[in-house]
Amino acid sequence: MSARRPAVGLVVALATIGAGCGEPAHRQAWQGEATLGESADLLRVHQVKRALDYAWERKRVIDVEKVVSDDVVFVPPGESPKIGKQVAADWLRAWTRPILMRDTYVSEALDVAGPFAIETWTVARLVTEGEKQHRVRLKGVHVYRRQDDGRFLLERRIWNLSPARPAAQDLR
Amino acid sequence: MPAGRRVLVICSLAAALSGWSGCGGRRSEPVAAAEGGGSVAAVSAVLGDLDTARSEGDLETLLARFDRKVLVLPPGDELLEGAAMVRTWLEAAPNRLCPLRAAADATAEISGDWAYLTWSEARPETVDGGEATQLRILVVLRRDPASGWVVQRLVWNTGPSSTEESRG
Numbered sequence: 001m002s003a004r005r006p007a008v009g010l011v012v013a014l015a016t017i018g019a020g021c022g023e024p025a026h027r028q029a030w031q032g033e034a035t036l037g038e039s040a041d042l043l044r045v046h047q048v049k050r051a052l053d054y055a056w057e058r059k060r061v062i063d064v065e066k067v068v069s070d071d072v073v074f075v076p077p078g079e080s081p082k083i084g085k086q087v088a089a090d091w092l093r094a095w096t097r098p099i100l101m102r103d104t105y106v107s108e109a110l111d112v113a114g115p116f117a118i119e120t121w122t123v124a125r126l127v128t129e130g131e132k133q134h135r136v137r138l139k140g141v142h143v144y145r146r147q148d149d150g151r152f153l154l155e156r157r158i159w160n161l162s163p164a165r166p167a168a169q170d171l172r
Numbered sequence: 173m174p175a176g177r178r179v180l181v182i183c184s185l186a187a188a189l190s191g192w193s194g195c196g197g198r199r200s201e202p203v204a205a206a207e208g209g210g211s212v213a214a215v216s217a218v219l220g221d222l223d224t225a226r227s228e229g230d231l232e233t234l235l236a237r238f239d240r241k242v243l244v245l246p247p248g249d250e251l252l253e254g255a256a257m258v259r260t261w262l263e264a265a266p267n268r269l270c271p272l273r274a275a276a277d278a279t280a281e282i283s284g285d286w287a288y289l290t291w292s293e294a295r296p297e298t299v300d301g302g303e304a305t306q307l308r309i310l311v312v313l314r315r316d317p318a319s320g321w322v323v324q325r326l327v328w329n330t331g332p333s334s335t336e337e338s339r340g
Contacts, residue, residue: 080334
């Protein structure tokens with residue numbers, strides 16, 4: 001069962017953290033032949049993703065904690081892994097710089113297979129800090145795991161940088 | 173991933189073995205030490221074979237184990253969508269794929285026909301001329317009825333070594 005969608009979002013968020021911000025501008029219909037139960041799983045994962053985006057956008061670490069597993073692992077590029085909910089939360093709280101970010105999802109693919117949901121995403125980010133602006137492009141993988149109560153929680157988050165593009169291309 | 177129902181039985185070897193591969197509640201075993209875990213052994217063997225092909229520059233063997241719709245996320249490069257794009261990328265520079273042999277302390281999460289493994293490897297280069305760097309890898313595999321375990325997703329990045337990762 002797979003789904004892909006492009007999305008756009010405006011976000012005030014944290015510096016080097018991975019994508020996961022913003023409201024979708026539109027959503028592509030689910031692809032494939034998902035059964036009702038499988039569609040429900042896709043929706044559950046997207047609910048978690050939306051909740052994560054919402055919390056991230058508002059720096060609501062306490063709400064981020066609600067949608068990650070106790071042993072969540074964030075693997076940011078250029079930093080040591082953030083292992084466990086508490087460490088990850090502390091890391092998020094530490095990003096207090098007044099940065100405005102605009103994230104544009106370039107692509108997103110979601111596969112749900114039993115207890116796992118694998119999300120692959122690419123994002124174009126415009127970072128504004130005071131008078132300065134710069135663009136970065138990120139891509140990464142999220143692994144969610146189904147809980148006993150049927151919810152999915154984020155378990156792994158690893159991402160890296162893509163090469164920069166000329167500004168004109170960034171705007172596409 | 174093709175659409176369709178996947179019946180999955182959890183036989184996961186979860187958690188907190190080494191470093192970033194986990195912490196907290198679940199327990200896990202190293203891939204190399206897993207006993208009776210046929211799937212774990214099979215997945216580990218596939219990765220070992222893949223790494224041999226990678227190191228020998230045997231693109232055909234390597235790509236035969238990549239799903240046609242594989243997504244590869246190399247740091248500092250574009251997302252590679254599909255085996256054909258991976259082939260072009262590797263033909264330009266065969267040695268830029270990350271190591272695929274799962275470290276002995278890798279964490280394997282296997283559920284029916286799906287698995288994902290995470291591990292890290294020390295890199296010779298350093299950060300800012302001082303700190304040692306670590307390569308961190310996540311690979312997702314799916315068991316194909318015809319081909320066996322094939323790579324679905326592959327992502328990696330680098331960062332400084334951490335004491336938790338060397339915790340073992």
